Amino acid sequence: MLKLADIAVYSPDNRLQLIAEVKGKTGATPEWAAQMRRNLIAHSAIPPTRFFLLATPEHFYIWKDGSESPEVKAPDSIVDARPIIDPYIKDTRISREQISDSSLQLILTSWLSFLVNSKLTVDSVPPSEKWLFDSGLYEAIRHGSIETEASS
Numbered sequence: 755m756l757k758l759a760d761i762a763v764y765s766p767d768n769r770l771q772l773i774a775e776v777k778g779k780t781g782a783t784p785e786w787a788a789q790m791r792r793n794l795i796a797h798s799a800i801p802p803t804r805f806f807l808l809a810t811p812e813h814f815y816i817w818k819d820g821s822e823s824p825e826v827k828a829p830d831s832i833v834d835a836r837p838i839i840d841p842y843i844k845d846t847r848i849s850r851e852q853i854s855d856s857s858l859q860l861i862l863t864s865w866l867s868f869l870v871n872s873k874l875t876v877d878s879v880p881p882s883e884k885w886l887f888d889s890g891l892y893e894a895i896r897h898g899s900i901e902t903e904a905s906s
Contacts (some may be wrong), residue, residue, distance in 0.1 A: 759800050760859050762901045763866055771894040773800050774807040776862055778855040787815035788826045795824045805891055809862050811839060811850040818889055831889060837882045838865055863902055870898050 761774035775794065779786075787808050794800045808815040808829075815829040839850060842861040853861075869892060876887040886892040 760855075760903050761863055761866060762803075763870065763895045764898045764901075765894055766897045768899070770801065770803045771898065772805040772807060772866075772891065773803045774809055774862055774866070775800070776809045776855055776859040778853050778858050779810050780812060780851050782810045782813065782815075784815065784829055784832060787813075788828050791815075791817060791829075792824055792826045804894060805889070809835065809858060811835060811853045811858060814838070816885075816889065816891075831885055833885055834882060837880065859902065863900060866895070866900055870895050870900060872896075 759773040760776045761772075762770060763772040763774070765771050775790075777790070787810075790808060791806060800806065804819060806817045812835055814831075814833040814835050816831040816833065817827065818830045836850070839853070839858075839861055842864065843850070843853070848857065869886070874886075874892060876884060879886065
């Protein structure tokens with residue numbers, strides 16, 4: 755049974771561009787992420803899409819054009835999630851290690867909403883977020899829309 759991913763992001767012309775799955779697991783390795791991606795694809799839990807992001811409190815594992823083949827494939831990019839997540843939790847009593855899946859999904863949805871609705875340039879983002887432009891993800895989702903599993 756095909757389930758809507760935790761977060762789906764569409765281009766302005768309503769084409770699916772990004773599927774994001776959220777796991778509150780700390781200590782995740784690239785090998786664990788690759789196996790998780792393989793399992794989701796093998797069980798038809800995610801539809802084919804241009805970008806697949808597996809988000810943990812510590813890292814974002816990203817595959818480009820990688821949600822169709824079910825083999826274990828290393829992420830194309832591994833991004834430090836701390837600069838993205840920490841601003842959302844800085845005034846709370848929650849540490850990254852305590853973030854639940856639902857809290858991390860809310861944070862990721864907020865961040866992706868910001869990206870979709872922003873007018874960023876490669877020079878306006880911190881070095882830790884230049885990957886958004888290098889990968890083509892920002893252009894693919896800019897001015898698009900977001901759906902979460904809860905909203906389906």
